[in-house]
Amino acid sequence: MLPQRRSAQDAATFRTPRRVLVVDDSRMQRRILSAQLTRAGYEVIEAGSAEEAIAICAEIEPDIVLSDWMMTGMTGIEFCRIFRGMDRSGYGYFVLLTSKNDKNDISYGLESGADDYLPKPVNGMELRARLAAGERILTMERELQEKNRMLSSTLRELQGLYDSVDRDLTEACKLQQSLVKERYRSFGSAQVSLMLHPSGHVGGDLVGFFPINARRLGLYGIDVSGHGITSALMTARLSGYLSGSSPDQNIALIQTEYGIYDARDPAELAAFLNALVLQEMSTDSYFTLIYADVDLVSGRVALVQAGHPYPAVQRKSGEIEFLGTGGMPIGLIDDAEYETITTQLAPGDRLLLASDGITEASSQHGLLLAEDGLARIMRSCASLRGPAFLDAFYADLEKFTGGQLSDDVSAILFEFDGAKQNAD
Template sequence: MPTACESISVIPEGGRLLPRCVMVVDDSRLQRRILSALLNRWGYCVEEAESAPQALEKCSINPPDIVISDWMMPQMNGLEFCRAFRRMQRDTYGYFILLTSKSQSLEVVQGLDAGADDFLTKPVNGDELRARLNAGERVLSMEKELVDKNALLTSTLQELQTLYDSLDSDLTEARKLQQSLVRERFRDFGGSQISLLLRPSGHVGGDLVGFFPINAHRIAAFAIDVAGHGVASALMTARLAGFLSSTSPDQNVALFESEYGIYDAHPPEEVAAQLNALMLTELETETYFTLLLADIDLVSGDVRLVQAGHPYPAVQRADGSVEFLGRGGHPVGLFPEARFEPVVTRLAPGDRLFISSDGVTECESPDGKMLDTDGLVDLLGRNRSLRGPDFMESLVWDLARFGGEQEFSDDVSAVLFEFNAPKCNVD
């Protein structure tokens, strides 16, 4: 039988994996020989030590799977040895069996406190020793299985962390790209001005705001809220940005070129119907979105808009009063036969049109109360003296204060058109 721990293989028996090494520690040479003979017969690799210090030295070189140690030994007794053994750094668990002639409960408690796993009374009975070893093997097998699973879990978590870091970096770049869809946040038209706000609740979101010129005296402003959040919604907003592009009029579904080479725009309700057909027939997606599209005359102040499921737009008059427009309407991309009705109004000098996503009106306070339209009226009145980007910045601060946090649970987007005076020098 081999006695060097390095040369023995893991031996299966009854479906179990036997430990590779058992260390027998006893100052009695006869006791060591008896135990070693039994262990060798059962296929274990055996290492002997005549004292605890010698055992600790050997353990530091080749940690055993199981230790069988006498309690009463010179220099260092079994309890002290067990404590020192437990303090040793090792990758796997070592099962510790204490040999003792003590059977009183106090001694057993002392042994357990020292770190012992099991006890054998002297003289050692072979069947009892085998039973204790079987118990130890079960513990070691479970410990090995747990270690292997933890190693796999750690490796998987590291891989997931790497993937997350990569995805997080990609999403950060995606947020920058999404923000770049709003190329201009402010423009002055010489009598009127428009300001935009886009603040996704996460890395990327489903809101989009923008405007584009129709001709020398008309512009279109729009706000879109794609259902859901995340990458899928952000990809859809990018697609919709192309359909309402301010840089490529020939790709803008709202615009058409007249026979005189001058661009004009389809009525907002027809644009909504066209986008609805595109969503249901060509884009082949289950996603839908709400839309507010307004055709604004910079000279007369006339506004023609369509509200397709988007929150009601607000007109704040020069005297500070606020009125909401629209009839609600169906979202775009849900119903094939949806009808979209136009809404018209006229802005007088000093009036302004405010369009926002439901991230504004549905912003919740810590106690669960929504801002709603009453809160929006209060917000518009409180910031009545602020113009353009200053108003948008104050809006974000007020919403954060109302919600009790800086990060919003939903995307926040808005369009503010301020009609100060009719545009002059129209070509």
Template sequence: MTPVAQPRRVLIVDDSRLQRRILSASLGRWGYVVEEAASGPEALERCRASAPDIVISDWVMPEMDGPEFCRQFRAMRRESYGYLILLTSKSEAGEVAHGLDAGADDFLTKPVSGDELRARLNAGERVLRMEEELVDKNRLLSSTLEELRTLYDSLDSDLVEARKLQQSLVKERFRDFGGSQISLLLRPSGHVGGDLVGFFPINAHRIAAFAIDVSGHGVASALMTARLAGYLSGSSPEQNIALYEGEFGIYDAHPPEEVAAELNRLMLTEIETETYFTLVLADIDLISGEVRLVQAGHPHPAIQRANGRVEFIGSGGLPVGLIPDADYLPVTARLAPGDRLLIFSDGVTECENADGGMLDDRGMANLLSGNREKRGPDLMEAMTRELSRHSGVSEFTDDISAVLFEFDHPKRNAD
């Protein structure tokens, strides 16, 4: 049921009792609720007690003239707008401007014409209705913003917890294998990201290390990293698609290129998502230093030799989840004692400075050379500092992730 509009309240301010009665009679016939005041101070008291919608005030009055009443009326605190009409015999432009500056909305020239008064009141009604609609819309907007703020706070809290859960996917950031060690870096650009790094043992003398970058950012990418972490789990080898149980219950690993092909099949036939990801998966022998890896759209891994020289390996390859039956080619390398392998995301090499220049492979090589003496987590921290210095910001626009494998000497059977 539509609510019945309440009649407007009009206050007439005039020291002439006759003028007040004439105006009151007309306004009453038109459905207005009318109050009267014989002076400016009396009118202000009435306004403080109960704010009128419309005020019609004479210009020339004892004690307080119309413009001064306008100024004091506008200075009062109100919840809604009050429309003010000045009655005047003045027609000079300067006097009219003076009244407008004082706070008047409109003017009526004495003697007052009934038709003109009705027209001025109609104009005031339109202004008041627009003001009321604006107030209602602002009230609705404020209520909506408050609801959105509540939802945002709840979402922000959930994302903080999601970040903790995503970081927990990388259970170990460092491990010493006796003769070699591995270090991990994972730093999302927002609450959650699409990068994932990790490693898992294959058997007593081999490990696998991987780096993944899921397309996009945010919750969808983070959920995909969680699923991929299950496919490459070190704590549940029976669920790890890279591993299989061989003779005598000893685990072995499928070649990295076959694992990439299987992940590609799963993405296109079972997961059925619009996302895809880049990947480096490396099978590393802790005794011989042999590395067999697949590079699927991820940046070229870097090998820093014991003498400091940096070389990049890999053949590029297609991302996982784009093309059915894509071929993934293996890449092999050998690490000698003192060498190290660094796998990193494009958030590292594509980190831009203020001029838009990217770090690129040359900058990555310089970074490794300049931090040649740093090892493990210390190198990861140094790399993060260098990227902040290069970009000029501490919060990166893309996820930063890396895997560092350092080969000091072959693993011994007793290790």
């Protein structure tokens, strides 16, 4: 009666004694080898032919096979080839027994799939030494197999976690995009357009606008350091500080004694936000800010640049000017000082507030877009307006980088066509 076939798990974790299949058409040779192996502590199975051995191997998985080379019917070489093609849960160590001593014959046997060979008649000490070497190989193979099994299991678990995180990030992306409630709004003879493209599922850029009063508008761009979830959470927190739907919670707004809203001076807002972040947020993150207070009637712009790229004004004539002198990011040092700068927009002028994902975009040759490249793209898109301008701008930016944008990209476009009608 044949021993029961082992499961894959049993084969990977079995313990001694090893199971050895002895294949020889000489009953005497089988008995001699079996006696030697049994005394050495092995579990022995005998087969009188290669055909019988194949049937045994189909039912069980011997750890080691000792097969005579020359046998009636199928030879040991032919058996070895079939053995190597059998479906097994683990490796089987195959030793050819032969009276051949020609090196070419030995090489042929090893090339056919045998792991080792023993000359006949078999010396007991040499047999045990060769099998000990085979056992070491089997042990290493089984250990590697078990480690691979554990690794595969771990990778499946990690893939499940990744898929879960990926689904969560996809939903987070939708939520972050919803923070930009309006991508475009017309104010009669002026209009605002917004662009936001995270480099991953979620990003650290945020753009928006809010009414200050009947004739003034607040525009802001934020770029939190780093990428990913931490940056996205911080942008969500900051969006509440500059909310257009809840003016009583907007830190840029102050209510006058007459019950109407006015706005903090841009430099004062940056300093206030800097102190607020350092006091209330326990984080190593910081962010750059561009904030502009725009008068829809006169075209006057007051703005603060806190680490953000230089604001660009494109005049009706096509001439481009860059404003500002830089400034410290928000949330880096206590008592940082900021400066309010002003400019005057005439009818037909436009103001672009862009993030460093644009100015620091790199071509395939390692060249930065910088202010010169930004101005070049603005000129190429000069005939377009509103969202169409920003779409064309982004397409040109992608072309410049070869589609390899590595940072979040955001921008605010304010276009001024003249005094707002019926303004209070």
